[in-house]
Amino acid sequence: MKEKILEVKNLSFSYKDQKVLSDLSFDVYKGDYFGILGPNGSGKTTLLKLCLGLISSKEGKIKIFGEDIKDTEQKNKISYISQKSNAFNVSFPATVQELIYSSLRSVGYDSKSSKKMTSDAIELVGIGHIADRRIGNLSGGQQQKAFIAKAISSKPEIIFLDEPTVGIDYGSEGFFYEAMHMLNQKGVTICMISHDISAITSYANRVACIGEDTFHIHESNDIMDIETSLKKIYGKKMRLVTH
Numbered sequence: 428m429k430e431k432i433l434e435v436k437n438l439s440f441s442y443k444d445q446k447v448l449s450d451l452s453f454d455v456y457k458g459d460y461f462g463i464l465g466p467n468g469s470g471k472t473t474l475l476k477l478c479l480g481l482i483s484s485k486e487g488k489i490k491i492f493g494e495d496i497k498d499t500e501q502k503n504k505i506s507y508i509s510q511k512s513n514a515f516n517v518s519f520p521a522t523v524q525e526l527i528y529s530s531l532r533s534v535g536y537d538s539k540s541s542k543k544m545t546s547d548a549i550e551l552v553g554i555g556h557i558a559d560r561r562i563g564n565l566s567g568g569q570q571q572k573a574f575i576a577k578a579i580s581s582k583p584e585i586i587f588l589d590e591p592t593v594g595i596d597y598g599s600e601g602f603f604y605e606a607m608h609m610l611n612q613k614g615v616t617i618c619m620i621s622h623d624i625s626a627i628t629s630y631a632n633r634v635a636c637i638g639e640d641t642f643h644i645h646e647s648n649d650i651m652d653i654e655t656s657l658k659k660i661y662g663k664k665m666r667l668v669t670h
């Protein structure tokens with residue numbers, strides 16, 4: 428039987444009196460590449476923040492690695508790459524490799540392991556040429572890549588990504604998707620929000636479609652099947668092409 432990494436049961440959430448999510452239930456299994464699609468404002472980021480324990484709800488339950496997200500001590504197995512990683516203060520003093528290295532040291536890795544993990548992550552994301560540059564002096568896309576490297580450096584078991592390729596150039600975007608695919612092939616579970624429908628249908632093995640009053644999980648990336656859901660949530664017919 429497949430191992431459940433994330434369990435969401437009867438989850439609802441409102442900001443004050445605005446209901447955003449209503450009675451969602453789903454599981455994410457070890458090794459899934461779980462894509463999340465939906466129009467602006469449908470609640471995708473809110474759902475991810477709830478799954479990460481960054482915000483909480485009184486209605487419903489979320490478990491990660493079998494423990495309630497509110498009490499889990501396994502947060503070191505989780506990484507998050509947000510939409511806004513690159514909104515960075517230019518006066519930030521550390522270089523890319525110092526940022527990654529110090530984040531690894533702060534979660535308990537020794538100096539030797541931290542150095543090796545830092546260089547592995549830098550190589551995987553293809554940012555060796557900017558490793559010695561100060562984060563604050565990099566472009567938005569370069570900063571986003573640095574934060575992606577930081578997020579994968581600790582070898583997490585699950586990575587949550589919220590529109591991770593916003594601001595990243597076309598060539599690097601392809602490189603990024605391949606890197607995530609490679610991590611997924613090695614057993615890392617990926618949960619990714621994206622507006623890039625063809626990337627999701629190319630890489631994800633399961634796809635959640637969130638609309639105003641609908642939530643549907645597709646148990647494969649079958650394009651014909653997903654097109655029907657997309658028509659419902661976006662209100663118009665779409666023709667999908669794969670990458």
Ligand SMILES: Nc1ncnc2c1ncn2[C@@H]1O[C@H](COP(=O)(O)OP(=O)(O)OP(=O)(O)O)[C@@H](O)[C@H]1O
Pocket residue numbers: 442447465466467468469470471472473474
């Ligand atoms: N902190 C907040 N306080 C109040 N309302 C919020 C807050 N964050 C989000 N919302 C509202 O909740 C709804 C869902 O927002 P959310 O960011 O989860 O959507 P999304 O599907 O991720 O959108 P997008 O595709 O534009 O990123 C929106 O109507 C938004 O205005």
